[in-house]
Amino acid sequence: MASSQASGEGKAANEYPVATDARIEQSGETVRLTMMLSSVVAVEAWVQAAPDRVIVEMPSTNFQIQSNTRKSVGFVGGYRYGLFTADKARIIIDLSQPATISKVEVKPVRGGFGEFSVELKRATRADFLAEAGKAKAQAQGAAQPPLAAKPAGETRRTVVIDPGHGGIDPGTMVSSISEKAVVLAFGKALKEQLEAGGRYRVVMTRDDDRFVSLSDRVRMGRNEQADLFISIHADSLMQAQDVRGATVYTRSERATDAEAAKLAAKENEADAAAGLETREEVQDVAGILMDLARRETRTFTGVFARNLVEKLGGSIKMHKIPLRSARFWVLSAPDVPSVLIELGYMSSPKDAELLNSPEWRGKAVTAVSAAIDSYFTRERASVGKAAEFRD
Ligand SMILES: [Zn+2]
Numbered sequence: 001m002a003s004s005q006a007s008g009e010g011k012a013a014n015e016y017p018v019a020t021d022a023r024i025e026q027s028g029e030t031v032r033l034t035m036m037l038s039s040v041v042a043v044e045a046w047v048q049a050a051p052d053r054v055i056v057e058m059p060s061t062n063f064q065i066q067s068n069t070r071k072s073v074g075f076v077g078g079y080r081y082g083l084f085t086a087d088k089a090r091i092i093i094d095l096s097q098p099a100t101i102s103k104v105e106v107k108p109v110r111g112g113f114g115e116f117s118v119e120l121k122r123a124t125r126a127d128f129l130a131e132a133g134k135a136k137a138q139a140q141g142a143a144q145p146p147l148a149a150k151p152a153g154e155t156r157r158t159v160v161i162d163p164g165h166g167g168i169d170p171g172t173m174v175s176s177i178s179e180k181a182v183v184l185a186f187g188k189a190l191k192e193q194l195e196a197g198g199r200y201r202v203v204m205t206r207d208d209d210r211f212v213s214l215s216d217r218v219r220m221g222r223n224e225q226a227d228l229f230i231s232i233h234a235d236s237l238m239q240a241q242d243v244r245g246a247t248v249y250t251r252s253e254r255a256t257d258a259e260a261a262k263l264a265a266k267e268n269e270a271d272a273a274a275g276l277e278t279r280e281e282v283q284d285v286a287g288i289l290m291d292l293a294r295r296e297t298r299t300f301t302g303v304f305a306r307n308l309v310e311k312l313g314g315s316i317k318m319h320k321i322p323l324r325s326a327r328f329w330v331l332s333a334p335d336v337p338s339v340l341i342e343l344g345y346m347s348s349p350k351d352a353e354l355l356n357s358p359e360w361r362g363k364a365v366t367a368v369s370a371a372i373d374s375y376f377t378r379e380r381a382s383v384g385k386a387a388e389f390r391d
Contacts, residue, residue: 001330006122015042016062016089019081019116026074029122030102031108033079033093038062040114046135047128050277054101056091057084057116067176075099081261083167083210085276090168092275093120098128102343147216150205150225156201157376159194162232162330163187163204167211169273172236174346180209182355183232186343189365190230194372197311209275214329221336228304228372229338231330234355235263236347245319245346246364248308249340250301255326263342264326286373293335300337304375308339311371315363317344341368 002158045056069077075097082339084090099120105112122130150158152212163183165171171179184206191202203224205217212220221229237243237259255261309322319342343364344351354360 014062016043017066018062019065019322021070022065024070024073024076024079029075031074031099031121032117032119033076033091034115034117035065036109037114037116039112039319040106040108041374042115043104043118045101045118047100047131047133048210049129051272052095052098052128053275054093054095054099054118054120056093056104058089058091058116060087061089065090074121077193080168080170080273082170086210090275091118092168093118094272095120098123098125099368100131102128104317106333122126135195135390147220147223149223151203154201156199157227158201158203159372160203160205160221160223160224160229160336161187161190162217162221162231163206164230164231164267164330165211165270166206166209169211169270171270172234172238172346174352175365176344177352177356179234179236179346181344182234182346184209186361186365187232187362190368193365193369197369197373200372211276213271213276214268215271217330218333220340221333224313225334226333228375229331229333229336231328231338231340233267233342234344235342237345238347241345241347241349242347243319244351245317246322246344247319247342248311248312248323249331249333249342250305250323250325251328251338252325253327256324257321260324260326264328265338268327268329281325290334297333297335297337301339303335304371305339307375308341308368311367311374312341312364315367315372317351 018038019108022033023035024031025035026032038205041059041061043056043058045054047054047164059104061081066080067261075095077094077096079093100123101118102121102258103117103119105117109115111167144197163176163180163186165180165183167180169180173179188207190208191204194200194202203220203226205220206212217231235247249260249264291361305323309318312318313322328340331340344355346352
């Protein structure tokens with residue numbers, strides 16, 4: 001029951017066991033999910049309440065499951081699967097009514113293959129909650145692995161790029177396109193462009209299709225002593241498919257508008273999507289120094305966010321209110337200027353097309369790196385001086 005990002009070296013994705021032939025069937029009070037695996041692996045499963053679901057954990061797996069496979073039957077509302085950490089994958093089964101696990105196994109079959117199955121049985125609410133309580137007690141106290149830190153003697157500015165979602169958490173899905181893939185492609189392109197200039201040390205919170213918890217993303221920014229933290233997302237608004245354009249968000253306790261508040265609430269659910277029961281850690285560190293750091297961080301964040309809006313606005317379509325704020329968990333580091341860019345709306349057919357176009361991506365990446373350059377050369381220097389005099 002890991003609750004954090006693994007830092008060890010994982011196997012290459014092509015060495016993972018392959019899962020195929022997912023099938024979900026109901027017989028009487030029982031629902032059974034099966035998959036064929038290219039090898040026999042160890043699996044573990046437990047139930048979790050609010051939202052009610054079953055979590056199956058196994059070694060990293062390459063899921064090659066048809067997207068049109070049936071996903072809901074009986075009390076199972078649906079299921080998802082994907083990488084959870086460098087060496088673990090998860091299958092998350094959503095329950096519309098309480099159920100408990102009667103069996104989970106990988107049975108060896110001919111040719112070295114394994115047949116994975118998990119069998120769920122209708123249960124009373126009380127029995128379900130008792131099971132969930134046991135699993136929760138076991139999960140408590142799972143240690144967080146140490147994260148990399150900024151190397152001593154490093155003089156370049158550190159920019160942390162944070163592609164949202166990943167692995168078991170796809171983010172917004174519109175037809176077969178997932179937010180996690182769109183924002184990873186963008187993050188990688190941005191990293192490449194920033195590194196080409198030689199001025200920055202660029203760290204990615206993830207550079208493949210894996211899950212990273214929100215608290216680990218925040219911790220990575222702080223541990224790396226990032227000078228900027230840029231979270232990349234792509235929103236959707238299914239009820240208004242004509243809404244388009246990019247938005248730059250900063251953190252504030254009170255949202256600028258209802259839509260921003262709703263979006264932050266949705267993005268803050270990312271850990272829950274992966275079956276993690278975490279809450280935003282209070283990043284408050286008492287003391288005058290932290291107060292100063294927080295004030296300075298807010299000023300720098302504002303300067304950078306305005307830079308971004310200006311540069312992005314010069315090359316791509318922006319939302320009609322392009323600079324907004326809300327209580328985004330991932331932007332909570334008190335000492336790291338942090339912004340979140342929603343690249344566009346995947347729900348808009350036009351935006352969706354652009355988000356997948358290398359040409360559009362190139363333009364947007366160039367605009368973001370221009371905003372970073374101008375922040376570090378011109379604006380931040382003068383803001384820094386003003387802050388010195390004021391304090
Ligand atoms: Zn997102």
